[in-house]
Amino acid sequence: MTNFSDVINNTVSFSEFNRGQAGxxxxxxxxxxxxxxxxxxxxxxxxxSPEDYKQIVDDxxxxxxxxxxxxxxxxxDPKEMYTQEEAVKMFGLxxxxxxxxxxxxxxxxxxxxxxxxxxx
Numbered sequence: 316m317t318n319f320s321d322v323i324n325n326t327v328s329f330s331e332f333n334r335g336q337a338g339x340x341x342x343x344x345x346x347x348x349x350x351x352x353x354x355x356x357x358x359x360x361x362x363x364s365p366e367d368y369k370q371i372v373d374d375x376x377x378x379x380x381x382x383x384x385x386x387x388x389x390x391x392d393p394k395e396m397y398t399q400e401e402a403v404k405m406f407g408l409x410x411x412x413x414x415x416x417x418x419x420x421x422x423x424x425x426x427x428x429x430x431x432x433x434x435x
Contacts, residue, residue: 327350327362
């Protein structure tokens, strides 16, 4: 993903759009990954690649889920908690089924990429 300071240093004037340079600007966004559009010397908007936009939205949604999980954990009564083994039994699941689950594998990959070390 693009670093914000890189975007600040990679500006384009709004008037360039009015001069028919949109195609050139969009092509450059694909190469530099972001452009800060200035109008009357004031930041107007940021152009980013679709990939960066998707990553930002995914990261934002992951953050919301993490904050929700932290809140639930901090407000939870330990007497009402279950171990993973107990939950697996309650729902009739197996460890193998959980490990085959796409959500589990995606979460595991993200955690590994964050921690840079594999899970057990």
